[in-house]
Amino acid sequence: MRVVIAEDDALLREGLVLLLGTEGIEVAAAADNAADFLAAVSAERPDAVVVDVRLPPSFTDEGLRAAVEARRLLPGLPVLVLSAYVEDSYATDLLSDGAGGVGYLLKERVGKVARFLDALHEVVGGGTVLDPEVVTQLMVRRHADDPIRTLTPRERDVLALMAEGRANAAIAAELVVSEPAVSKHIGNIFTKLGLPPNDIGHRRVLAVLAYLRA
Structure with a gap:
């Protein structure tokens, strides 16, 4: 390198x-x-x-x-x-x-x-x-109408760990919840941030960055 x-x-x-x-x-x-x-x-x-x-x-x-x-x-x-x-x-x-x-x-x-x-x-x-x-x-500098503000506290926790590059299993271990629960939270995040399944690109990254586009 x-x-x-x-x-x-x-x-x-x-x-x-x-x-x-x-x-x-x-x-x-x-x-x-x-x-x-x-x-x-x-x-x-x-x-x-x-x-x-x-x-x-x-x-x-x-x-x-x-x-x-x-x-x-x-x-x-x-x-x-x-x-x-x-x-x-x-x-x-x-x-x-x-x-x-x-x-x-x-x-x-x-x-x-x-x-x-x-x-x-x-x-x-x-x-x-x-x-x-x-x-x-970066989140707290955004305006009040940013979609990121629609997330629940637990969804914010999941999003923060996604931003660190954590996989679902690692997020589940950190938050002491099941992997299906993490998958459900991530699905909710995608929905609230307007990232449907047919979005082009990496939705986990787009979820972290969605508030920057607001």
Whole structure:
């Protein structure tokens, strides 16, 4: 696997390079700004990118905008956002393009290296990995008429675990309920969010992201 990193913190950037190297993952380039990052993506055509949200010069959402542009340059490029902040300005575009292969983790909540590495492999495999806190913060920023607000507390619990990439069996074990009960909750979520069986795409991912489209 070859990756390109966009991270302005020199210590974290070099730490990621060393960490990935020890795991046999080649870092093709590591940039501290969006322009150099996009140039590296275009030149190196990596298997995945790891991007911080806030990059120079304004330290607002340059990283997210660069990630969206990188996916335009290389459609379907797996993107793992690793940031201290939840920004929704371009998160909608990044997460809801239907291509999969996207992750959004909060730095302070990645308690184990294995969690980060597992997330990277998950997005490279086309999966979606969202920190539950990212989901929560994005949810509370939506308007009151968002369909996500029609879910029951238990359905929200199920949805949060779906956002972590949990399978039905794992969700059932976490919530101490049966798998049929989980399947029923997921069916209710799909119905309330307007995701009928003939929807094109991965309905589990679409369910997590439906509120972003509202």
